[in-house]
Amino acid sequence: MASKSFYAIISGAGSGTGRAAAVRFAQAYPVVLLARKPESYNAIVDEIKQAGGQAFGITADATDEAAVNAAFETIKKELPGSKLAAAIYNVNGGFARKPFLELKREELDASLDAAPKGFFTFAQKTLPLLLDSVSDSPHPPSLIITGATASIKGSALFGSFAAGKFALRALGQSLAREFGPKGVHVSHAIIDGGIDTPWGKSFVANGGVEDGKISPDAIAETYWHLHTQHRSAFTQEIDIRPYVEKF
Amino acid sequence: MASKSFYAIISGAGSGTGRAAAVRFAQAYPVVLLARKPESYNAIVDEIKQAGGQAFGITADATDEAAVNAAFETIKKELPGSKLAAAIYNVNGGFARKPFLELKREELDASLDAAPKGFFTFAQKTLPLLLDSVSDSPHPPSLIITGATASIKGSALFGSFAAGKFALRALGQSLAREFGPKGVHVSHAIIDGGIDTPWGKSFVANGGVEDGKISPDAIAETYWHLHTQHRSAFTQEIDIRPYVEKF
Amino acid sequence: MASKSFYAIISGAGSGTGRAAAVRFAQAYPVVLLARKPESYNAIVDEIKQAGGQAFGITADATDEAAVNAAFETIKKELPGSKLAAAIYNVNGGFARKPFLELKREELDASLDAAPKGFFTFAQKTLPLLLDSVSDSPHPPSLIITGATASIKGSALFGSFAAGKFALRALGQSLAREFGPKGVHVSHAIIDGGIDTPWGKSFVANGGVEDGKISPDAIAETYWHLHTQHRSAFTQEIDIRPYVEKF
Amino acid sequence: MASKSFYAIISGAGSGTGRAAAVRFAQAYPVVLLARKPESYNAIVDEIKQAGGQAFGITADATDEAAVNAAFETIKKELPGSKLAAAIYNVNGGFARKPFLELKREELDASLDAAPKGFFTFAQKTLPLLLDSVSDSPHPPSLIITGATASIKGSALFGSFAAGKFALRALGQSLAREFGPKGVHVSHAIIDGGIDTPWGKSFVANGGVEDGKISPDAIAETYWHLHTQHRSAFTQEIDIRPYVEKF
Numbered sequence: 001m002a003s004k005s006f007y008a009i010i011s012g013a014g015s016g017t018g019r020a021a022a023v024r025f026a027q028a029y030p031v032v033l034l035a036r037k038p039e040s041y042n043a044i045v046d047e048i049k050q051a052g053g054q055a056f057g058i059t060a061d062a063t064d065e066a067a068v069n070a071a072f073e074t075i076k077k078e079l080p081g082s083k084l085a086a087a088i089y090n091v092n093g094g095f096a097r098k099p100f101l102e103l104k105r106e107e108l109d110a111s112l113d114a115a116p117k118g119f120f121t122f123a124q125k126t127l128p129l130l131l132d133s134v135s136d137s138p139h140p141p142s143l144i145i146t147g148a149t150a151s152i153k154g155s156a157l158f159g160s161f162a163a164g165k166f167a168l169r170a171l172g173q174s175l176a177r178e179f180g181p182k183g184v185h186v187s188h189a190i191i192d193g194g195i196d197t198p199w200g201k202s203f204v205a206n207g208g209v210e211d212g213k214i215s216p217d218a219i220a221e222t223y224w225h226l227h228t229q230h231r232s233a234f235t236q237e238i239d240i241r242p243y244v245e246k247f
Numbered sequence: 248m249a250s251k252s253f254y255a256i257i258s259g260a261g262s263g264t265g266r267a268a269a270v271r272f273a274q275a276y277p278v279v280l281l282a283r284k285p286e287s288y289n290a291i292v293d294e295i296k297q298a299g300g301q302a303f304g305i306t307a308d309a310t311d312e313a314a315v316n317a318a319f320e321t322i323k324k325e326l327p328g329s330k331l332a333a334a335i336y337n338v339n340g341g342f343a344r345k346p347f348l349e350l351k352r353e354e355l356d357a358s359l360d361a362a363p364k365g366f367f368t369f370a371q372k373t374l375p376l377l378l379d380s381v382s383d384s385p386h387p388p389s390l391i392i393t394g395a396t397a398s399i400k401g402s403a404l405f406g407s408f409a410a411g412k413f414a415l416r417a418l419g420q421s422l423a424r425e426f427g428p429k430g431v432h433v434s435h436a437i438i439d440g441g442i443d444t445p446w447g448k449s450f451v452a453n454g455g456v457e458d459g460k461i462s463p464d465a466i467a468e469t470y471w472h473l474h475t476q477h478r479s480a481f482t483q484e485i486d487i488r489p490y491v492e493k494f
Numbered sequence: 495m496a497s498k499s500f501y502a503i504i505s506g507a508g509s510g511t512g513r514a515a516a517v518r519f520a521q522a523y524p525v526v527l528l529a530r531k532p533e534s535y536n537a538i539v540d541e542i543k544q545a546g547g548q549a550f551g552i553t554a555d556a557t558d559e560a561a562v563n564a565a566f567e568t569i570k571k572e573l574p575g576s577k578l579a580a581a582i583y584n585v586n587g588g589f590a591r592k593p594f595l596e597l598k599r600e601e602l603d604a605s606l607d608a609a610p611k612g613f614f615t616f617a618q619k620t621l622p623l624l625l626d627s628v629s630d631s632p633h634p635p636s637l638i639i640t641g642a643t644a645s646i647k648g649s650a651l652f653g654s655f656a657a658g659k660f661a662l663r664a665l666g667q668s669l670a671r672e673f674g675p676k677g678v679h680v681s682h683a684i685i686d687g688g689i690d691t692p693w694g695k696s697f698v699a700n701g702g703v704e705d706g707k708i709s710p711d712a713i714a715e716t717y718w719h720l721h722t723q724h725r726s727a728f729t730q731e732i733d734i735r736p737y738v739e740k741f
Numbered sequence: 742m743a744s745k746s747f748y749a750i751i752s753g754a755g756s757g758t759g760r761a762a763a764v765r766f767a768q769a770y771p772v773v774l775l776a777r778k779p780e781s782y783n784a785i786v787d788e789i790k791q792a793g794g795q796a797f798g799i800t801a802d803a804t805d806e807a808a809v810n811a812a813f814e815t816i817k818k819e820l821p822g823s824k825l826a827a828a829i830y831n832v833n834g835g836f837a838r839k840p841f842l843e844l845k846r847e848e849l850d851a852s853l854d855a856a857p858k859g860f861f862t863f864a865q866k867t868l869p870l871l872l873d874s875v876s877d878s879p880h881p882p883s884l885i886i887t888g889a890t891a892s893i894k895g896s897a898l899f900g901s902f903a904a905g906k907f908a909l910r911a912l913g914q915s916l917a918r919e920f921g922p923k924g925v926h927v928s929h930a931i932i933d934g935g936i937d938t939p940w941g942k943s944f945v946a947n948g949g950v951e952d953g954k955i956s957p958d959a960i961a962e963t964y965w966h967l968h969t970q971h972r973s974a975f976t977q978e979i980d981i982r983p984y985v986e987k988f
Binding site for chain 1: 387424427428430432440443458459460461462464465466468469472476477478479480481482483484485486487488489490491492493494
């Protein structure tokens with residue numbers, strides 16, 4: 001039975017990982033899905049409801065401070081009295097693979113908007129709510145961040161994307177060190193491999209070998225584990241990759 | 248109900264983490280405990296049996312190749328036909344905190360014996376068995392290694408201990424890269440903090456704050472999660488620390 | 495005798511490291527100093543000239559694309575026919591030490607402006623010039639980046655500053671991998687400690703012990719060494735800290 | 742003119758890096774070369790003498806404590822009153838590239854002997870001598886360690902070699918933190934690429950491109966720079982790789 005007095009929120013719901021996390025956390029909490037377009041969350045909301053869970057979506061661009069503010073006002077009305085147990089920042093954007101001298105400054109901006117800037121706004125909104133849940137939430141209130149290979153390696157041709165992801169990791173580390181002692185679990189996952197999504201079937205990873213792409217459900221299962229870790233045993237950073245991935 | 252055809256083995260069972268891992272994995276598998284002295288595992292074996300699980304201990308020094316060989320002969324007789332699902336290397340030894348010029352070469356040797364050398368023997372024994380389980384084990388066969396802060400940082404006065412732990416991590420990384428593609432999950436946990444054990448009550452960590460020492464049961468829960476990860480989403484390295492730990 | 499046909503440029507000349515690097519590189523090249531205010535470079539230009547070197551300053555905000563473009567137009571006129579041998583990005587900005595929930599988004603923006611954004615513009619301007627010097631420069635053309643402790647560690651209360659510095663490091667890594675094989679040496683220095691500057695005398699580091707703050711001249715000497723490394727032996731990342739610094 | 746009252750010692754002189762370091766440091770100091778076989782140092786001693794420097798060799802296996810002790814007795818007699826300014830640990834050994842299950846424990850032992858164990862003995866001998874030079878040596882007394890790619894990455898098939906190199910790095914870090922504040926500079930170089938030696942001409946690196954293998958003289962130049970760094974600006978770790986090397 002899902003706890004009705006705590007909820008989870010997922011920013012960037014419209015990806016494979018976003019959907020899977022929503023479905024997994026909906027086994028325990030009502031789930032709020034933030035995405036730029038309703039098409040990104042409508043089907044997920046339906047899926048959760050049909051499985052007996054509770055969910056609703058809000059259209060908001062993570063990089064738009066006013067839109068994110070409005071989203072949290074909506075949540076207050078939709079889930080009166082409910083407290084935040086888990087917040088997942090899963091926004092992608094600013095991906096570009098090209099020679100540095102062909103990059104436009106807008107492409108760097110897009111990466112910084114989607115990663116450190118969008119997360120900054122999301123974290124400033126959610127951390128006070130998570131702090132408020134420390135005393136009574138079923139598990140340590142959690143802020144989980146989706147990173148990538150580019151969070152720890154600036155590969156050739158991936159400079160602008162890596163800039164955003166490195167910056168996002170920096171913020172996550174800093175928040176873990178500041179808010180961990182206050183009881184909030186800030187965790188950063190390095191997703192190191194292609195993700196197996198319905199719309200990404202044409203992308204072949206690891207020679208097309210079975211399970212050569214990461215199952216979003218498996219990521220979600222690890223996110224749930226992070227959320228349920230005892231506060232004496234928090235994980236700050238975890239890597240997730242297919243068994244066949246080179247690293 | 249425990250699967251009878253697969254078992255788990257824990258080397259270094261006589262520590263807080265060893266006991267907790269044994270108890271946790273015994274919920275699913277018969278568990279074999281290796282330790283230097285029967286006193287280290289007798290009570291754990293009893294505890295598991297009373298909880299309805301199956302366990303037995305074998306006296307063996309992880310750094311003694313012949314003793315480890317004999318242990319695996321014993322296992323064959325005690326659990327005929329059973330296959331290895333999970334192996335945990337949790338041996339401690341060679342800890343020394345002292346000025347470098349006061350260190351004896353024997354202290355470096357003790358650290359290397361307990362870490363890379365003991366693990367080398369354990370891994371050479373267990374990896375063929377884990378490979379043999381890939382096709383039918385309930386979860387990807389797993390080799391889990393217990394590391395420490397000293398696995399990634401050579402602090403002043405901890406040189407010999409860090410030498411062993413760094414070397415252990417090197418082997419773990421190499422095996423993850425070699426055996427991951429064959430279906431075996433090799434994972435390394437960096438335990439970054441004091442562990443809460445009955446015999447360590449006098450050791451005060453983080454000012455004595457509640458949950459300032461790591462719960463061994465919480466470590467075991469994360470080890471179990473690592474073991475059950477889908478092969479498309481393996482974690483190679485994970486840190487575990489109390490919410491109040493400085494890092 | 496200084497080579498007249500190659501020059502060096504330093505962005506962020508108005509700091510201890512900027513001055514020292516300018517003076518050091520002026521032993522070999524005419525030096526162009528970029529800073530936001532003429533006060534930041536006037537004295538340095540004088541110092542270099544009095545020592546028999548050649549230098550001039552240009553007022554430009556590194557984060558202002560148009561101003562940087564104009565600066566390079568000025569250089570073309572001032573040093574006709576001269577080619578770029580070394581470019582140093584040493585801009586500081588966006589430093590803030592405060593609780594995350596008190597940070598303003600403008601503070602994050604300032605850090606991102608000074609670090610990845612300013613560097614992006616500087617690198618897009620200088621890399622084509624450095625590439626053009628590969629065949630005939632006295633040493634491999636170099637792009638050297640000043641980083642900090644916050645480039646590799648997101649400490650509590652330093653989130654916004656670390657976000658910028660991490661992102662800067664990401665770009666540096668990516669450029670090293672893309673432009674190294676083309677003969678340009680991209681190097682990143684992690685300055686891990688307080689710097690000994692005339693205006694920072696009141697800041698006490700390491701208990702005020704002698705040489706407990708980093709000599710800017712020593713940093714400059716290492717930058718010069720990086721610039722003169724043979725292309726078969728490039729250093730991508732180097733740490734620099736006082737002998738007494740904890741790390 | 743070389744300073745006669747300070748000397749340098751190089752363990753593992755019989756490699757490309759060892760020879761080059763000896764020749765470079767001989768520009769400033771008498772140099773002692775340790776190697777397992779006189780053939781490894783005879784030609785280098787001749788080369789240094791012909792260039793007007795001072796050098797002699799001692800046959801000693803770095804992993805043999807008694808032999809190393811005897812070597813330092815010899816040095817006392819050969820260079821009476823001279824003090825140690827720089828010590829370089831450049832021993833190679835224990836390299837093996839093979840599947841883990843084919844490795845012999847002796848191969849792991851060989852790697853641990855050459856790396857942490859040999860270095861432990863060398864460091865225990867040289868650190869008291871280096872400490873004794875702090876007050877009057879021309880540059881901060883230095884202990885420089887040659888590492889490799891395998892110092893920071895445990896690649897598949899390189900487990901035993903990486904175990905030794907990781908452990909060596911751990912010791913170096915620990916010593917840097919303990920002896921840095923006492924004025925001794927402990928530095929670790931990660932040599933990431935093939936080295937260009939006369940006997941390695943058949944080894945093709947980076948497609949045979951010019952300067953695709955590291956010039957030992959270039960490594961030596963960087964070692965000399967490390968030795969001459971001001972104590973307010975020590976480098977603990979540095980990477981060195983060809984411009985064309987993938988990383």
